[in-house]
Structures are given as structure tokens and as C-alpha cells.
Amino acid sequence: xxxxxxxxxxxxxxxxxxxxxxxxxxxxxxxxxxxxxxxxxxxxxxxxxxxxxxxxxxxxxxxxxxxxxxxxxxxxxxxxxxxxxxxxxxxxxxxxxxxxxxxxxxxxxxxxxxxxxxxxxxxxxxxxxxxxxxxxxxxxxxxxxxxxxxxxxxxxxxxxxxxxxxxxxxxxxxxxxxxxxxxxxxxxxxxxxxxxxxxxxxxxxxxxxxxxxxxxxxxxxxxxxxxxxxxxxxxxxxxxxxxxxxxxxxxxxxxxxxxxxxxxxxxxxxxxxxxxxxxxxxxxxxxxxxxxxxxxxxxxxxxxxxxxxxxxxxxxxxxxxxxxxxxxxxxxxxxxxxxxxxxxxxxxxxxxxxxxxxxxxxxxxxxxxxxxxxxxxxxxxxxxxxxxxxxxxxxxxxxxxxxxxxxxxxxxxxxxxxxxxxxxxxxxxxxxxxxxxxxxxxxxxxxxxxxxxxxxx
Numbered sequence: 001x002x003x004x005x006x007x008x009x010x011x012x013x014x015x016x017x018x019x020x021x022x023x024x025x026x027x028x029x030x031x032x033x034x035x036x037x038x039x040x041x042x043x044x045x046x047x048x049x050x051x052x053x054x055x056x057x058x059x060x061x062x063x064x065x066x067x068x069x070x071x072x073x074x075x076x077x078x079x080x081x082x083x084x085x086x087x088x089x090x091x092x093x094x095x096x097x098x099x100x101x102x103x104x105x106x107x108x109x110x111x112x113x114x115x116x117x118x119x120x121x122x123x124x125x126x127x128x129x130x131x132x133x134x135x136x137x138x139x140x141x142x143x144x145x146x147x148x149x150x151x152x153x154x155x156x157x158x159x160x161x162x163x164x165x166x167x168x169x170x171x172x173x174x175x176x177x178x179x180x181x182x183x184x185x186x187x188x189x190x191x192x193x194x195x196x197x198x199x200x201x202x203x204x205x206x207x208x209x210x211x212x213x214x215x216x217x218x219x220x221x222x223x224x225x226x227x228x229x230x231x232x233x234x235x236x237x238x239x240x241x242x243x244x245x246x247x248x249x250x251x252x253x254x255x256x257x258x259x260x261x262x263x264x265x266x267x268x269x270x271x272x273x274x275x276x277x278x279x280x281x282x283x284x285x286x287x288x289x290x291x292x293x294x295x296x297x298x299x300x301x302x303x304x305x306x307x308x309x310x311x312x313x314x315x316x317x318x319x320x321x322x323x324x325x326x327x328x329x330x331x332x333x334x335x336x337x338x339x340x341x342x343x344x345x346x347x348x349x350x351x352x353x354x355x356x357x358x359x360x361x362x363x364x365x366x367x368x369x370x371x372x373x374x375x376x377x378x379x380x381x382x383x384x385x386x387x388x389x390x391x392x393x394x395x396x397x398x399x400x401x402x403x404x405x406x407x408x409x410x411x412x413x414x415x416x417x418x419x420x421x422x423x424x425x426x427x428x429x430x431x432x433x434x435x436x437x438x439x440x441x442x443x444x445x446x447x448x449x450x451x452x453x454x455x456x457x
Contacts, residue, residue, distance in 0.1 A: 004038040006063055010054040011036075025049055188213045190277045192261060195250070197288045197329055199414050202255050204283045208239065209248040210263045210275075218268040221247040225280075227259040255285040290331055292318040294338070294408030294420040300428065302437035306399065308430070312392040314338050316352055316408045316420070319383040336386040336410040342396055343403055344450045352386040386410075400432040405448055421449070 011021050011032075018032040025032075025046055034040035042050065051058045189211040196205035208223045223239040239249035253259060259280040265273040296314035303309065316336050323329055336352040396404070405427045409419035421444035431438045 002038050003041065003061075003063060004036040006061065007032075007042075007050070008036040010050075010056070010061070014054060021053075024053055186212055186214070186265065186273050186275045187263070187277070190263070192278050192280065194282065194324070194327070197327055198252065199288070199329075199416070201252070202285065203252045204255070204288075205250060205252055206280070207248070207250050208261065208277070209246055210277060211246050212244065212265065215245045216267055217244070219244060219265055221263055221265045223247075223249055223251060223277075224262045224264055225251060225253055225259050226262070227253070227256040227283075229254070229256065253280070253283050255283060257281065257284045259283055287321060288323065288329065288331075289416060290318050290320060290333065290410070290412050290418065292316055292408070292410055292418060292420055293422075294426070295423070296338075296406055296408075296425050298425065298428070300439040302398075302439065304436070306397055306437070308396050308398045308404075308437070308439070310392075310394045310396070310404070310428075312340065312350075312394070312406065313388055314350070314352075314392075314406065314408065315385055315387040316410065317383045317385050318410060330413070332413045333384075333386075334411040334413055334415075337408075338388070339407045339409070340392070340394065341405050341407070341450055342398070346450070347396065348392060348394060350388055350392055352388065354386065398430045398437065400430055400437065402430040403442075403448070404428040404430075405444070407449075 011018070014021075016024070018036070019029040022029045022032045025042075027046065031040070031042075035042055047058060047061060051061045054061070187210055189209075191207075191209050193207045194204060195207050197203075198205060210221070210223075212219075220241050220243060222241050225237040227235055227237075229235050235254070237251055237253055239251050242249050247263065247265075261277045261280060263275050263277055265275075267273065294314065294316045296312060298313065299311045301309045316338070318333055318336070320331060323331070333353070338350040338352060339346055340348040340350070398404075405421075407419055407421055407426075409417055411417050424441045424443055427442040427444055427448065429440045429442050431440060
């Protein structure tokens with residue numbers, strides 16, 4: 001039994017309330033309540049007063065010796081000698097203090113041990129709760145990771161399933177579209193064939209043909225070609241009216257990059273049927289001419305007198321397009337040149353055209369069917385290099401702000417001129433630096449083309 005329970009038991013046996021006990025000891029009812037709940041320990045004076053009130057020893061009150069449970073006996077008046085002999089033992093301050101100190105130390109030690117046991121129990125309980133909480137958290141985290149992985153796997157499967165469904169829907173939609181288009185198609189057969197190139201008039205020639213699924217001998221047809229010109233305007237080309245059962249015609253189509261070909265059928269009942277045949281993408285001029293790319297390098301040294309000494313090196317690679325042999329359209333190089341300008345003044349022209357006799361000796365031959373005889377270019381789809389025969393050396397008087405530029409150009413056997421000004425090193429700008437004139441490579445812009453020769457390019 002704890003001290004608080006013992007005080008409560010003695011109080012109830014004495015028939016006292018907490019408030020009555022507090023008044024008897026000179027303390028509040030709340031103090032008595034704290035003693036009985038072991039929230040506080042009475043002072044030593046209060047313990048002594050309490051032991052007298054409950055007629056018990058201090059040791060019994062503190063539960064460190066058994067209670068006597070006996071009322072004090074009265075002493076006879078005629079036994080004064082014996083009473084006088086006992087008085088010193090009952091009033092000896094030293095003995096009482098030692099006894100009380102021993103009792104209090106024993107009680108304090110017991111109370112401290114009890115508190116330590118309670119604290120240890122609380123710590124063990126807290127540690128057990130923490131371990132349980134940590135274990136629960138780790139289990140929850142592991143479960144959460146498992147759920148995340150399962151979710152990612154599910155999302156992956158859903159993505160694959162969605163892609164598969166989308167493909168199937170697209171395939172079905174495409175099949176339905178093809179079936180509907182085929183059902184609405186009035187043509188049993190059609191063809192578009194490139195047959196020639198009219199370089200002089202900038203056009204390509206096509207043979208067109210179409211056969212109807214159902215045919216009326218009185219029906220007529222014509223081909224309509226629709227394209228966009230360089231100015232962005234929609235233009236059309238119509239063939240002559242032709243009779244069936246196979247409609248056929250030849251058309252001359254101006255150079256362009258995108259042409260829709262349609263067949264218009266006029267039936268005898270006044271009905272007109274329209275069917276798109278195809279789209280032409282190979283009517284652009286670039287497909288039917290030589291192309292080239294030039295490169296050059298230089299060394300430059302500025303003198304104190306304002307002059308500039310240049311040594312130029314250059315080459316021009318020209319490619320032959322891969323044209324169908326049936327076109328009978330040989331392409332070759334008539335001449336290749338490089339022109340060097342100081343500002344807009346032509347100061348030097350370099351001829352890069354190889355000697356015809358040398359080409360003939362190498363087995364490359366010359367073109368005798370073109371309007372002008374010229375050395376041939378490389379084989380179809382390949383390139384041939386035309387190089388400066390020797391480094392070009394120039395000494396020019398220059399000033400800050402001057403521009404030196406080089407234009408590479410070639411002429412084919414049909415008289416068409418092509419030039420290349422792209423890339424760096426074909427333009428040199430003169431600037432004023434800390435130590436005099438400085439030379440800086442720049443890039444061509446269209447406004448740098450000379451006014452005179454530019455018209456020929």
C-alpha cells in the first residue's frame with residue numbers, strides 16, 4: 001500500500017472528510033487530495049501531527065513499521081516514580097530526531113525506488129510504443145512502395161492497351177475511309193507519267209489517262225491540274241476534251257512543287273462528275289538542273305600604307321540530278337567561274353572550267369546534243385569538283401568599311417546560270433582596329449549582289 005492510500009484509509013476510519021482533515025492539520029482540502037493520490041508528500045511537521053491525530057506511530061503512517069492499533073494507556077497518579085522514569089524516554093529529542101530521520105530516509109528510499117520503477121516502466125512502454133509505431137511505419141512504407149510499383153505497372157499496361165486500341169481504331173477508320181473512297185471512286189484505272197521537260201518555257205510534260213468504272217459512250221472528259229504559283233496565286237491548266245472509254249491527254253505544266261490532278265466527266269444527262277486522280281510533286285525546276293556548292297579560303301595581310309594583300313583558294317562542286325533516261329535530257333557544265341569584287345567593282349575573274357580536250361582524253365566526252373557543247377558533269381546523283389587552277393594573289397588599296405566578296409557561278413548547256421554565295425569566307429569586311437586595319441569574315445546577304453552582273457545570275 002502507498003502512503004496516499006494509507007492516509008485515505010486512516011482518514012476514513014477516523015470518520016473525517018478531506019476538508020475536515022485539512023482543517024485539523026491546517027492545510028487545504030486540495031493538499032489532502034494530492035497526498036491521497038500520491039501527487040505530493042506531506043511535510044515532516046504535518047506527518048507528525050497526522051500520526052498524533054490518527055493515534056499511530058510515524059513509522060506505521062509511513063508504512064515502514066506495523067501499526068500498534070492500540071490507544072495510549074493512562075498512568076496511575078500514585079505511580080509517579082515509574083512515570084517519572086519513563087518521561088525522559090518519551091521526550092528525548094535526540095532519539096526522536098534520529099528515529100524520524102531514519103524513517104524518512106527509509107521512506108524516501110522506498111519512494112525513490114518506486115518512482116524509478118515507474119519511470120522505467122514508462123520508458124519501456126514508450127520504447128515499445130515507438131518500436132510498434134516504427135514497425136508499423138516501415139510496413140506502411142513498404143506497402144506504399146508496393147502499391148506505387150503496382151500502379152506504375154498498371155499505368156504501363158493501360159498505356160499499351162490505349163495505344164493498341166488507338167491503332168486498331170485508326171486502322172478500322174482507315175479501312176472504312178478507303179472503302180468509302182473506293183466506293184465513291186468513279187475510276188477503274190488511272191495513270192500520270194512524266195514524259196518531258198520544256199526548259200525554254202519552264203514547264204514539264206505529262207501524259208494522263210483514266211478509265212471509268214461505268215461508261216456512257218456519249219460522255220466526255222477533260223483533265224484539270226490545279227497548283228499555286230510563285231506569287232501564291234492558285235492557277236489551273238486544262239487538257240483538251242477527250243472521248244472514252246479511256247480518257248487520255250498530254251498537258252504542259254509550269255514548274256511548281258504541288259499540283260492536284262482531277263478528271264471532270266460530263267455525262268449526256270447534264271450531270272458532271274469529278275474525281276481526284278493524284279498529286280504531282282516532281283514538277284519543281286530544281287529537279288531538272290545542276291546544283292552546286294562553293295567553298296573558299298584566304299590569307300590576308302594589311303600593310304601600313306592601307307593596302308591589303310590577299311591570296312584566295314576556291315573550289316566549286318557541281319552535282320548531276322538523277323533524271324529518268326526516257327526524258328532524253330542531258331545536262332552538262334558550260335563554264336564555271338569565280339568573280340572577286342571590291343565593294344561593287346569587279347577586280348578579278350577566275351575561270352574554273354576544265355579543258356575540253358582533257359575531258360575527252362579522260363573518257364568523259366562532251367555533250368553534242370545540247371544547245372551548246374560543254375564538258376559533262378558527274379554521273380547521275382554524283383558531284384564533280386572545279387578548283388582554282390592556281391591561288392589568286394591580289395593587292396588592293398582598302399579603307400575601313402570596305403567589303404571584298406567572291407561570287408561562284410556556273411552555266412549549264414542550256415544557258416541557265418546558277419550561283420552560290422552561301423556560307424562564310426566569301427565576304428571579307430575591313431574594319432579599324434587598335435593596331436590598324438583588321439580583316440573579318442562575314443556572311444553573304446542578297447543585298448550584297450553587284451547590281452550589274454546580278455541580273456545574269
